[in-house]
Amino acid sequence: MRHRTIASHFARAVLQGAKRYQLDCAPILEQAGIQPELLNEPRARIAPEQFARLIQGVWRALDDEFMGFGLAPSKRGTFAMMCHAVIHCRTLDKALQRGFLFYGLFPDAPRLSLERDSDEVRLCLDESSLRDPAHFLSESLLVIWHRLASWLIGQRIRLEQATFACPAPAHSAEYDLLFYCPIQFDAPQTALTFHARYLDLPLLQDERTLKRFLERSPADLLARPDEGDSLSSQLRRLLSRDCQRWPDLEIAADHLHISPQTLRRHLREEGTSFQGLKDELRRDMAIYHLGQADHSLQEIAEQLGFSEPSAFHRAFKKWTGLTPGAYRAQGDRCPAHPTGGAWLVPRPATKSS
Numbered sequence: 001m002r003h004r005t006i007a008s009h010f011a012r013a014v015l016q017g018a019k020r021y022q023l024d025c026a027p028i029l030e031q032a033g034i035q036p037e038l039l040n041e042p043r044a045r046i047a048p049e050q051f052a053r054l055i056q057g058v059w060r061a062l063d064d065e066f067m068g069f070g071l072a073p074s075k076r077g078t079f080a081m082m083c084h085a086v087i088h089c090r091t092l093d094k095a096l097q098r099g100f101l102f103y104g105l106f107p108d109a110p111r112l113s114l115e116r117d118s119d120e121v122r123l124c125l126d127e128s129s130l131r132d133p134a135h136f137l138s139e140s141l142l143v144i145w146h147r148l149a150s151w152l153i154g155q156r157i158r159l160e161q162a163t164f165a166c167p168a169p170a171h172s173a174e175y176d177l178l179f180y181c182p183i184q185f186d187a188p189q190t191a192l193t194f195h196a197r198y199l200d201l202p203l204l205q206d207e208r209t210l211k212r213f214l215e216r217s218p219a220d221l222l223a224r225p226d227e228g229d230s231l232s233s234q235l236r237r238l239l240s241r242d243c244q245r246w247p248d249l250e251i252a253a254d255h256l257h258i259s260p261q262t263l264r265r266h267l268r269e270e271g272t273s274f275q276g277l278k279d280e281l282r283r284d285m286a287i288y289h290l291g292q293a294d295h296s297l298q299e300i301a302e303q304l305g306f307s308e309p310s311a312f313h314r315a316f317k318k319w320t321g322l323t324p325g326a327y328r329a330q331g332d333r334c335p336a337h338p339t340g341g342a343w344l345v346p347r348p349a350t351k352s353s
Contacts, residue, residue: 004048004177004284005045005046005047005048005283005284005287005288006045006046006047006048006051006177006223007044007045007171007174008038008039008041008042008043008044008045008046009042009170009171009174010051010136010171010174011034011039011046011050011051011054012039013134013136014051014054014055014058014067014136015028015029015054015058016068016069016134016136017058017062017064017066017067017068017069017136017137018058018061018062018067018068020068020131021062021068023061023062027057028054028057028058028061029054029057031053031057032050032051032053032054032057033050033053034046034050034054035330037330038322038330041320041321041322042321043319043320043321044320044321044322045283045284045287045319045320046287047287047288047291048223049223051222051223052216052219052220052222052223055067055219055222055223056219059076059219060076063075063076064076065078065079065218066110066137067136067137067140069130069131069132069136069137070108070109070110070129070130070131070137071108071129071130071131072106072107072108072109074106074109078106079144079217079218080214081102082099082102082103083148083210083213083214084207084210085098085099085102086098086099086102086152087152087203087205087206087207087210089203090202090203091199091200091201091202091203092149092152092153092198092199092200092201092202092203093114093199093200095149095152095203096114096123096145096149096199097114099112099145099148100112100113100114108129109129110125110126110127110129110130110137110141111125111126111129112124112125112126112141112145113126114199115191116196118196119195119196119197120160120193120194120195120196121193121194121195121196121198121199122189122191122192122193123142123145123146123191123192123193123194124189124190124191125138125141125142125189125190125191127165127190134169135164135166135169138164138166138190139175139178140222142162142178142179142190142192143178143179143221143222144218144221144222145192146159146179146192147221148217148218148221149198151205151213152203152204152205153198153201153202153203153204154204154205155201157194157198158181158194158195159179159180159181159192159193159194160181160182160193160194160195161181161182161183161184161192161193162175162178162179162181162182162183162184162191162192162193163183163184163185163187163188163189163190163191163193164183164184164185164186164187164190165186165187165188165189165190166185166186166190167185167186168185168186172185173271176232176270176271179192180233231256231263231266231267231270232267232270232272232277234256235252235256235263235267235274235277236277236280236281238252238255238256239252239277239278239281240281240285245305246278246305249263249264249274252274279315279319282304282305282315283316283319283320285303285304286300286304286312286316286319286324287320287327289303290324290327290328291328297309297312297313297324297325297328300312300324312324
């Protein structure tokens with residue numbers, strides 16, 4: 001399903017670094033197509049495209065790819081130059097080591113490293129150089145490096161574990177969309193663990209593919225949820241084929257070549273359920289369609305398999321805290337903008353104390 005939505009928490013978190021510089025965030029939200037009132041609703045969700053535009057807006061406004069969370073800014077274009085520095089490496093190991101060395105040239109940049117332990121390797125992040133109380137940049141850096149590494153070798157790197165040297169945050173349930181692996185909080189270090197065999201794989205990308213990759217990255221790396229290979233992801237892809245004629249649990253289990261009891265157990269272990277996945281899928285598809293002008297509320301309700309618009313109305317408000325009409329009205333008050341754009345808000349001369 002290509003229209004997975006993003007919790008409003010992450011939109012609020014993006015803006016915290018900009019607010020540190022006393023930046024007026026209203027123009028950034030307007031360019032992203034996000035109404036400020038939407039961020040006041042904890043259950044609200046936004047589209048990946050809106051989130052990508054929001055990130056890019058903060059980058060432009062601050063001229064800082066660390067979004068105001070570092071001890072010093074990382075000027076726009078730094079990530080792209082790092083990618084050009086690693087693209088000709090022979091293996092992923094060499095590419096990651098060169099990328100970490102590149103950022104090591106900047107004294108106040110966050111430090112990343114690889115630690116080997118038998119057949120496993122940990123990509124470790126030193127957070128001591130971050131002013132990131134909500135750990136948003138820490139999450140972002142791990143997501144970016146994992147997805148960049150996967151892109152370089154042309155396959156998704158399966159994560160064995162993600163650990164965080166902080167207590168579990170209120171939005172910890174969203175980590176499944178970021179990492180798709182077992183999560184541990186209050187850990188000794190912030191790191192991603194994966195099999196060491198990936199490090200020996202050759203890079204499959206080149207200057208030509210890098211040019212296309214950088215047209216939307218790294219914002220797209222953060223905004224695009226990782227579908228992963230978990231059972232819940234497989235089931236979501238199965239269900240998304242036809243929301244009007246969803247199979248029941250027994251038929252879905254047969255499609256996945258497992259028993260209904262095994263499906264229930266695995267979904268429970270992954271922190272979800274068959275009904276929960278259907279609700280999330282309906283919610284995300286509803287948000288996508290409400291952002292378009294093609295269908296009426298009644299047509300959207302029918303497409304999502306609701307027997308009547310009132311049932312859709314009640315379900316959507318339960319999911320997001322807003323009615324479908326109110327959600328569409330929020331979007332109607334925001335201008336549509338492409339992911340790119342040349343607008344620029346000058347960086348403030350001084351930061352707040």
